[in-house]
Amino acid sequence: MKKILSVLLLSLIAWACTEDETQINDNDSFDRAAMLTNWADNIIIPGYVNYNSKVNVLAEAKSTFTSNPTVENLTTLRVAWLDAYISWQKVSMFDIGKAETLGLRGYTNIYPTNDEEIEQLASSGTYDLELPSTRDAQGFPALDYLLNGTATTDAEIVARFTTEESLSIYLSDITDRLKNHAALVLDDWQNGYRDTFVSNDGSSATSSVNKLINDYMFYYEKHLRAGKIGIPAGVFSNTTLSTNVEAFYKQDASKTLFDAALQASVDFFNGKHFDGNGQGESLKSYLDFLNTITGGEQLSALINNQFDQAKQAASTLDENFYQQVESNNEAMLLTYDELQKNVVLMKVDMFQALNVKVDFVDADGD
Amino acid sequence: MNPLRAHYFQTTTKAAPLAAFRIFFGLMMFISVVRFWSYGWIDKLYIQPEFFFSYYGFEWVKPLGEWTYLLFVICGLSALAVAVGFKYRIAIITFFLSFTYIELMDKTTYLNHYYFISILSFLLILLPANAYFSWDARKNSNLAHQYIPKWSIDAIKLLLVIVYFYAGLAKLNSDWLIEGMPLRIWLPSKYDLPMLGDLLQKEWVIYSFSWGGALYDLLIPFLLLYKPTRVFAFVLVVIFHVLTRVLFPIGMFPYIMIVSATIFFDARLHEAILNKIAQWFKISLSYFDNGKKLISGAVHKPILVVVIAFFVVQLLLPFRHLTYPGELFWTEQGYRFSWRVMLMEKAGYANFKIVDGKSREQFYVDNTDFLSSFQEKQMATQPDFILEYAHFLRDHFEQQGHENVEVYVESYVALNGRRSQPYIDPNVNLVQQKESLNNKNWILPFNDEIKGL
Numbered sequence: 001m002k003k004i005l006s007v008l009l010l011s012l013i014a015w016a017c018t019e020d021e022t023q024i025n026d027n028d029s030f031d032r033a034a035m036l037t038n039w040a041d042n043i044i045i046p047g048y049v050n051y052n053s054k055v056n057v058l059a060e061a062k063s064t065f066t067s068n069p070t071v072e073n074l075t076t077l078r079v080a081w082l083d084a085y086i087s088w089q090k091v092s093m094f095d096i097g098k099a100e101t102l103g104l105r106g107y108t109n110i111y112p113t114n115d116e117e118i119e120q121l122a123s124s125g126t127y128d129l130e131l132p133s134t135r136d137a138q139g140f141p142a143l144d145y146l147l148n149g150t151a152t153t154d155a156e157i158v159a160r161f162t163t164e165e166s167l168s169i170y171l172s173d174i175t176d177r178l179k180n181h182a183a184l185v186l187d188d189w190q191n192g193y194r195d196t197f198v199s200n201d202g203s204s205a206t207s208s209v210n211k212l213i214n215d216y217m218f219y220y221e222k223h224l225r226a227g228k229i230g231i232p233a234g235v236f237s238n239t240t241l242s243t244n245v246e247a248f249y250k251q252d253a254s255k256t257l258f259d260a261a262l263q264a265s266v267d268f269f270n271g272k273h274f275d276g277n278g279q280g281e282s283l284k285s286y287l288d289f290l291n292t293i294t295g296g297e298q299l300s301a302l303i304n305n306q307f308d309q310a311k312q313a314a315s316t317l318d319e320n321f322y323q324q325v326e327s328n329n330e331a332m333l334l335t336y337d338e339l340q341k342n343v344v345l346m347k348v349d350m351f352q353a354l355n356v357k358v359d360f361v362d363a364d365g366d
Numbered sequence: 367m368n369p370l371r372a373h374y375f376q377t378t379t380k381a382a383p384l385a386a387f388r389i390f391f392g393l394m395m396f397i398s399v400v401r402f403w404s405y406g407w408i409d410k411l412y413i414q415p416e417f418f419f420s421y422y423g424f425e426w427v428k429p430l431g432e433w434t435y436l437l438f439v440i441c442g443l444s445a446l447a448v449a450v451g452f453k454y455r456i457a458i459i460t461f462f463l464s465f466t467y468i469e470l471m472d473k474t475t476y477l478n479h480y481y482f483i484s485i486l487s488f489l490l491i492l493l494p495a496n497a498y499f500s501w502d503a504r505k506n507s508n509l510a511h512q513y514i515p516k517w518s519i520d521a522i523k524l525l526l527v528i529v530y531f532y533a534g535l536a537k538l539n540s541d542w543l544i545e546g547m548p549l550r551i552w553l554p555s556k557y558d559l560p561m562l563g564d565l566l567q568k569e570w571v572i573y574s575f576s577w578g579g580a581l582y583d584l585l586i587p588f589l590l591l592y593k594p595t596r597v598f599a600f601v602l603v604v605i606f607h608v609l610t611r612v613l614f615p616i617g618m619f620p621y622i623m624i625v626s627a628t629i630f631f632d633a634r635l636h637e638a639i640l641n642k643i644a645q646w647f648k649i650s651l652s653y654f655d656n657g658k659k660l661i662s663g664a665v666h667k668p669i670l671v672v673v674i675a676f677f678v679v680q681l682l683l684p685f686r687h688l689t690y691p692g693e694l695f696w697t698e699q700g701y702r703f704s705w706r707v708m709l710m711e712k713a714g715y716a717n718f719k720i721v722d723g724k725s726r727e728q729f730y731v732d733n734t735d736f737l738s739s740f741q742e743k744q745m746a747t748q749p750d751f752i753l754e755y756a757h758f759l760r761d762h763f764e765q766q767g768h769e770n771v772e773v774y775v776e777s778y779v780a781l782n783g784r785r786s787q788p789y790i791d792p793n794v795n796l797v798q799q800k801e802s803l804n805n806k807n808w809i810l811p812f813n814d815e816i817k818g819l
Binding site: 030032201202203207222226230234235236237238239290340343344345347348349351352353354355357 | 551552554555556557558615711712713714715717722727729730731732734778779780783785786
């Protein structure tokens with residue numbers, strides 16, 4: 001019996017060795033540490049550096065405005081706000097490390113913002129912005145309301161900030177909070193977390209690769225696809241919810257913000273450096289590597305092609321998503337559909353190819 | 367009974383192997399419960415979710431809120447009582463009921479090895495596992511027997527033979543043997559293992575694992591049964607299961623199988639083990655060596671009938687998929703309870719649409735509002751989950767005041783490395799479909815063929 005078994009095993013190994021030599025991939029496995037390094041050094045940290053500088057400009061513009069509320073200073077402040085808001089779109093998806101423990105996204109960009117709560121908190125003068133219940137009264141959407149929605153004309157807005165000191169203080173507090181949060185996260189990445197992140201290159205559910213892919217997918221599905229397009233277009237409700245667009249008070253910024261977020265998702269997928277020069281190991285190159293083992297279709301090309309489709313559909317949209325939903329919601333729904341197709345390609349096909357774990361539980365693959 | 371049959375059922379053998387098995391089993395189960403608890407899985411899997419997926423016919427089995435912890439306490443304590451052999455019959459019945467109840471609470475967590483534990487503990491109810499080296503036998507000498515019917519030990523061996531052999535049969539398909547799937551996806555993702563990591567990227571390693579795994583499952587029961595190969599087989603058992611433990615997140619299962627395989631050895635080994643345990647606890651093992659034989663008599667006839675019926679079911683149940691059309695891996699009709707282990711890498715996505723049947727107004731559901739990420743993953747690839755969830759959505763939105771609720775799903779599934787393809791007919795109103803054992807004709811056909819069993 002022993003003999004039979006060893007003969008069987010030997011012939012099996014012999015057979016396996018001779019099987020289709022051409023397909024054998026003798027190169028070393030894909031270098032995840034290189035991918036993590038590329039993500040950290042060329043995408044995430046530069047993204048946070050940029051975000052920090054924009055938020056600092058924003059904070060300065062805020063100080064100038066509160067000490068001297070004029071229409072001109074308001075205009076400058078608005079530009080700084082939009083600039084910072086755009087730079088936020090490029091780091092929002094990285095809900096890992098300090099950003100995760102702080103709950104950064106929740107305190108930075110929850111919309112629709114709660115204008116009544118803002119007015120009430122500001123006039124009361126007592127508030128704890130650490131409370132999760134105040135998340136919809138701070139961050140960029142709250143600034144959107146303060147800078148664009150507190151009155152009908154610019155002169156009236158300036159007048160309010162001139163006469164109501166509490167409103168100025170509130171503006172100041174939530175802007176500084178953004179600034180402090182941004183500094184905390186960047187500081188963490190630059191002093192220690194970067195190495196933790198890169199060295200956690202294993203394959204468990206809590207490894208950096210697994211976690212960030214899950215974060216990326218969650219962001220794409222929930223915040224980009226649903227938050228920016230699907231929810232206002234009424235995909236998840238009986239009626240359209242045009243007032244739920246991002247930057248509702250500014251109105252004509254919603255497409256700019258969406259475009260920035262979509263481009264950031266595309267760039268992350270392709271491992272494109274933040275400064276636009278060069279490209280490194282990424283989900284795309286990872287998928288291409290695995291393709292050499294599994295054969296089959298070029299999944300990365302399908303995903304990139306679908307990103308293009310989504311961009312193309314979005315290119316027809318008005319700068320102002322509120323207007324777009326009100327006038328021709330069909331175009332919004334079409335954009336949603338194109339974004340949705342990539343959810344399937346990424347969450348089903350890519351997750352399977354990368355063997356991404358959703359959670360740590362016992363499983364035997366059935 | 368004809369003489370031969372009568373002879374077999376009245377043969378006795380040393381009781382030590384079954385006693386040792388009882389102790390191992392009880393301890394393993396106790397550790398399993400403690401481990402499960404310590405990971406916070408009771409809260410995460412059975413308390414936090416607001417919706418649970420039921421098995422057909424067991425819709426009444428639900429988690430008990432905070433009382434679920436008590437259920438695990440009962441399960442763990444009864445496992446300890448089984449190990450000690452304290453009020454054995456009550457203990458093993460309690461264990462069987464509590465463990466099975468836990469497994470029935472949410473089929474999201476279905477694992478073949480949980481099912482194995484359930485049916486094994488059922489079988490143990492019928493066996494005289496407390497006849498030797500148990501609290502019961504120590505306290506009541508009427509219960510103590512040095513010899514028990516041979517069939518009671520063979521029954522456990524038979525169950526193990528079925529588990530392995532059927533698992534081997536299930537691997538005889540083109541995906542596993544020819545494509546090397548799903549190991550081709552799983553093994554390379556273990557790149558970070560010391561030493562093995564780089565090997566696991568290689569084609570020949572993937573095929574060695576898939577063919578070796580199939581051969582192992584098919585042959586190991588017989589190598590264990592056949593005395594000259596037994597020790598060699600046990601070494602293989604240890605290597606194989608340690609390897610699976612390293613490669614896959616399958617929890618306690620490898621250890622349970624390693625320990626279970628000791629049942630194949632002669633009583634001498636178990637007597638030696640029990641002797642050691644007896645020495646530790648300063649108990650006299652010789653007390654149990656009373657020479658008494660427990661012989662199957664007329665009183666045992668009902669038990670034998672149940673045991674035989676149990677095995678008939680075990681032999682037939684894994685083949686029930688033959689009564690359904692379509693690809694088993696795709697439809698999963700008759701997939702569970704059949705020792706189909708590690709055969710599929712399935713990923714899916716299900717997007718539910720709620721439609722007002724009159725006004726045709728519609729909206730989509732955010733699954734994360736109702737399901738944990740683990741539940742969502744399981745739901746998206748299994749039709750019975752999708753249907754049950756659709757019915758839950760109908761109830762939920764009707765309660766919210768929606769009328770004429772119709773539920774549709776747009777879903778995609780990728781199986782064993784193939785491109786994703788549509789899974790459920792998006793034009794079928796799932797509200798009108800009833801869960802049953804009948805074929806689910808609203809599952810779209812699989813665009814490929816997997817040959818084999």
